[in-house]
Amino acid sequence: MEENDYILQVEDIHKAYGDREVLRGVSFTVRKGETKVFIGPSGTGKSTLLRCINQLTVPDRGRVFLHGEEVTNSGSRINYFRQRMGMVFQNFYLFDHLTAVRNVEIALLKVKRMDPKAAREKALYELRQVGMEDWADHYPAELSGGQAQRVSIARALAMDPDVILFDEPTSALDPELTREVLEVMKKLSNEGMTMLVVTHEMGFALSAASEVLFMERGLIVESGPPSEIPTSPVFERTRKFVGQFRDF
Amino acid sequence: MTDTVSLVLQAVPYLFSGVGVTLGLVIVSLLIGLLMGVPMAVAQVYGPRSVWGIITVYVWIFRGLPNLVLLFLFYFGIYPLLGLDVPPFLVAVTVLGLRSGAYQSQIFRGAIQSIGEGQMTAARSLGMSTSQAITGVILPQAMRIALPGWSNEYPILLTDSAVCYAIGVMEILTRADQIVVLTAEPMTIYLVAAAIFILLNYGGMRIFARIEKKVNIPGFGERAL
Numbered sequence: 001m002e003e004n005d006y007i008l009q010v011e012d013i014h015k016a017y018g019d020r021e022v023l024r025g026v027s028f029t030v031r032k033g034e035t036k037v038f039i040g041p042s043g044t045g046k047s048t049l050l051r052c053i054n055q056l057t058v059p060d061r062g063r064v065f066l067h068g069e070e071v072t073n074s075g076s077r078i079n080y081f082r083q084r085m086g087m088v089f090q091n092f093y094l095f096d097h098l099t100a101v102r103n104v105e106i107a108l109l110k111v112k113r114m115d116p117k118a119a120r121e122k123a124l125y126e127l128r129q130v131g132m133e134d135w136a137d138h139y140p141a142e143l144s145g146g147q148a149q150r151v152s153i154a155r156a157l158a159m160d161p162d163v164i165l166f167d168e169p170t171s172a173l174d175p176e177l178t179r180e181v182l183e184v185m186k187k188l189s190n191e192g193m194t195m196l197v198v199t200h201e202m203g204f205a206l207s208a209a210s211e212v213l214f215m216e217r218g219l220i221v222e223s224g225p226p227s228e229i230p231t232s233p234v235f236e237r238t239r240k241f242v243g244q245f246r247d248f
Numbered sequence: 249m250t251d252t253v254s255l256v257l258q259a260v261p262y263l264f265s266g267v268g269v270t271l272g273l274v275i276v277s278l279l280i281g282l283l284m285g286v287p288m289a290v291a292q293v294y295g296p297r298s299v300w301g302i303i304t305v306y307v308w309i310f311r312g313l314p315n316l317v318l319l320f321l322f323y324f325g326i327y328p329l330l331g332l333d334v335p336p337f338l339v340a341v342t343v344l345g346l347r348s349g350a351y352q353s354q355i356f357r358g359a360i361q362s363i364g365e366g367q368m369t370a371a372r373s374l375g376m377s378t379s380q381a382i383t384g385v386i387l388p389q390a391m392r393i394a395l396p397g398w399s400n401e402y403p404i405l406l407t408d409s410a411v412c413y414a415i416g417v418m419e420i421l422t423r424a425d426q427i428v429v430l431t432a433e434p435m436t437i438y439l440v441a442a443a444i445f446i447l448l449n450y451g452g453m454r455i456f457a458r459i460e461k462k463v464n465i466p467g468f469g470e471r472a473l
Binding site: 095 | 364366367369370371372373374375376377380384385388389392465466467468
């Protein structure tokens with residue numbers, strides 16, 4: 001089946017909180033190596049969409065497939081699918097009681113049941129990938145926001161996921177720290193990592209995205225390669241909104 | 249004066265032989281309370297509503313009844329009714345332990361609930377099951393947060409343990425009372441007993457301070473989540 005070309009298929013996702021419909025039927029597909037960037041005004045369901053993909057939020061309707069296998073309604077197999085879908089959060093959510101390297105290795109030990117020595121090696125390798133190997137023995141409280149976010153990217157990478165979901169990874173960071181995180185993400189994108197990124201960083205969208213998807217009121221209203229962005233009428237509206245956050 | 253000194257010198261070894269009993273009461277009860285309190289806290293936070301209700305009732309009963317009432321209930325009531333001839337020491341640790349478990353469960357529940365939701369979210373996003381996340385992420389943090397409050401259980405149990413005098417456990421106060429009956433020197437003897445309690449309390453505080461320092465993590469628990 002040609003469907004199986006896709007790493008990820010998202011079909012008609014709906015989610016409402018009470019009367020408020022956050023997602024009103026979102027569908028898209030992702031191929032290996034693609035970086036899809038979701039932009040749009042705050043409160044349009046972008047973050048909820050990411051959380052519906054790995055079922056941290058259970059959608060009311062719609063289905064998600066990873067390599068053709070259904071992720072939605074997968075019962076306890078969801079823990080397997082989540083290993084295959086890394087996630088990076090706006091507020092990092094590093095484990096506060098563990099050093100950087102132990103943050104990266106804990107899931108390798110607990111979930112993948114890796115041998116401690118191999119897990120440590122893998123964790124240090126991933127920290128090196130994000131330029132944090134010198135900080136391996138530091139606790140989260142001792143790291144800057146940008147450093148913490150890079151460690152959390154290493155934590156996601158360590159599981160060798162098929163796709164990584166980035167939920168506003170730089171929204172809690174000042175411009176300087178934002179840049180160091182975006183550089184790591186751009187590198188991953190260039191190296192062929194499959195990524196879904198919710199962000200307000202238009203610069204990143206323009207330079208790293210294989211496709212940009214505009215969301216508005218719970219729907220994808222337009223999508224296309226970044227080269228089409230400057231001429232898109234939808235983009236005009238989005239730019240006004242996003243422009244309040246940062247110049248680009 | 250010399251009479252007092254020799255009385256004290258005679259009394260001290262006898263009272264000190266009660267230290268082991270008192271500490272036994274405290275440590276066993278503390279452990280029973282810990283083994284009950286942590287699972288109860290986890291069940292209350294992550295378990296179904298019905299479990300939450302059962303634990304709430306348990307906590308309500310055991311925090312609501314005086315130690316002495318519970319001791320008499322178990323010693324003269326519950327154990328005899330079950331046809332069990334339980335020595336006073338075991339009755340005492342049953343009561344102190346069950347009661348401490350009720351208190352400890354709420355100390356740990358508060359600690360668990362103070363941990364930001366993001367910790368569980370991040371753990372689940374990596375493919376951990378809820379129980380893996382609880383044992384690997386939530387509890388190691390919650391135990392550290394709970395430690396200062398939990399340390400209070402030691403002096404509380406230490407002072408409460410003296411109530412076990414009422415069912416004849418051979419702890420410090422019971423022994424002091426025996427000497428007082430023989431010598432009619434209550435002030436001297438009870439003061440010696442008091443000094444021993446103070447010493448035990450001080451030693452415990454030192455140990456807990458050391459544990460707190462040992463498990464301390466730079467920056468952890470110092471900032472608002």
